[in-house]
Amino acid sequence: MTTLNKIWVLAEKQGALAELCAGGRELGQEVSAVVIGSKVEADKAIAMGADKVYWLGALKADQMLEDYTKTILALLKQEEPNLLLVQPSRRGKLLAGRLAAGLGTSVIVDAAGIEIADDGKVQAAHMVYGGAAFRTEKALSETAIVTVGSGTFTALAEDGSRQGVVIEADFVEPATKVKVLEKKIKAGTSVNLAAAKKVIGIGRGFSNKEDIKMAEELACLLDAELGCSRPLAEGVDWLPRERYIGVSGVVLKSDVYLAIGISGQVQHMVGVNQARVVISINKDKTAPIFQQSDYGVVGDLYKVVPALIEKIKAVKQ
Ligand SMILES: Cc1cc2nc3c(=O)[nH]c(=O)nc-3n(C[C@H](O)[C@H](O)[C@H](O)COP(=O)(O)OP(=O)(O)OC[C@H]3O[C@@H](n4cnc5c(N)ncnc54)[C@H](O)[C@@H]3O)c2cc1C
Structure with missing residues (x-):
């Protein structure tokens, strides 16, 4: 080359x-x-x-x-x-x-x-x-x-x-510059989703911010990082921007991606295509994400995720 x-x-x-x-x-x-x-x-x-x-x-x-x-x-x-x-x-x-x-x-x-x-x-x-x-x-x-x-x-x-x-190198003073009046530290995360081996992505299927705790618990049990679709990071701001996956977000290279309550729009899936195994949970059996998933669960995430957590806990005990 x-x-x-x-x-x-x-x-x-x-x-x-x-x-x-x-x-x-x-x-x-x-x-x-x-x-x-x-x-x-x-x-x-x-x-x-x-x-x-x-x-x-x-x-x-x-x-x-x-x-x-x-x-x-x-x-x-x-x-x-x-x-x-x-x-x-x-x-x-x-x-x-x-x-x-x-x-x-x-x-x-x-x-x-x-x-x-x-x-x-x-x-x-x-x-x-x-x-x-x-x-x-x-x-x-x-x-x-x-x-x-x-x-x-x-x-x-x-x-x-x-x-x-x-x-x-010497600093060359700019002719004009923005005057910084104040800087506030943003509570950010140092997550690097692109390097994560296991990622759980959550989407608008979650109806309350509080419910994210459920996904966090699952991520913790599976030793996975938590990501999301863009609306959760740039719409309701439930998760920081560095956690959204897709064309304008992070491109995953994980071994496994578990999408929960995500429809599978092309802008999101562009960030998922390089994941080796895609698993999705969605209550709508016609959701586009199922066409690009290796495994799919048609069901209400509010029933499937708690059941999954219980099962994993039981296996781990
Ligand atoms: C220029 C541009 C760039 C974009 N870039 C990105 C990007 O980088 N990343 C990105 O993610 N998006 C991006 N988007 C937005 C994208 O088009 C979609 O709007 C977004 O991905 C949809 O997010 P979602 O799947 O969470 O929500 P929705 O499309 O609303 O899907 C929610 C899904 O949850 C399911 N659901 C609802 N309730 C439950 C339940 N109780 N149990 C189980 N399932 C349930 C529904 O059946 C539905 O399929 C971009 C858009 C534009 C125009």
Whole structure:
């Protein structure tokens, strides 16, 4: 396979950085990570697979990630990497767009796969029409900028013996910036559903937030992670966003996926297709999810799930 010379990676979260470093290693010769964080995080990027780290220091209380646009742009213009992979977090997407504008190019978003064409240009496939089709786009610019979601690349085991260079880069003050008045810590979770072996997904079949406890108990008994359909994370906000599965959420690679009270719309199933075994519980026997399940239970989740919990408890005793 044709590979690139220089690949840069940029992520807000350590888990995402590890996956992008692994992607960089697959696609190119030299991987450089842009790290906005502590020196420990900069050093860790080398253990994750980077050869070089451009360390921009830690984000200050009054700074936003996009304040680093000018700084990173100057580095990109100077070093001319072939590809910059960016984690598609909210601020990551914003930064990717600004960097692309600065380089006179555009961003290929949410790549599900990246390859290098025979002419050395970057090609990336991403879902369109709500997951019904894939479109492959080719970047013609010298530096391609691509956002890559969780699960596209698999992080390598950290190797503390890897050698690399950490380069401290000077911060270039932006001409205009957003003034940060206050930051509030969001009660988030550090779940990485894309890496989970067993996942239970819950959907709108659950009529009350309280009832999620039932699914949590089942997940605990099965040693599974809890995920959901988008309406539960972005509609009623019962679960955090990093737990929703699908075209605009997480793509699972689990051994087992148990969907409870989920209809199986294409946007959700795109995130499920790579799970090895799909089991579903739905009271509607015509629910589309049954067509894509290996095993299905037609029944009311309020009866099936408690019965399942009792059975598992009995077996475990
Ligand atoms: C651009 C776009 C992107 C989207 N991206 C995503 C995405 O990434 N992920 C995602 O999940 N969705 C996404 N959606 C939304 C998606 O189209 C569906 O609306 C959503 O997945 C439906 O969620 P659901 O299955 O929980 O709810 P519903 O479709 O309402 O299904 C609920 C199911 O629960 C069953 N049920 C009800 N009560 C019970 C009971 N007591 N026992 C058993 N079963 C019961 C019903 O029979 C039904 O099948 C996207 C939509 C758009 C337009």
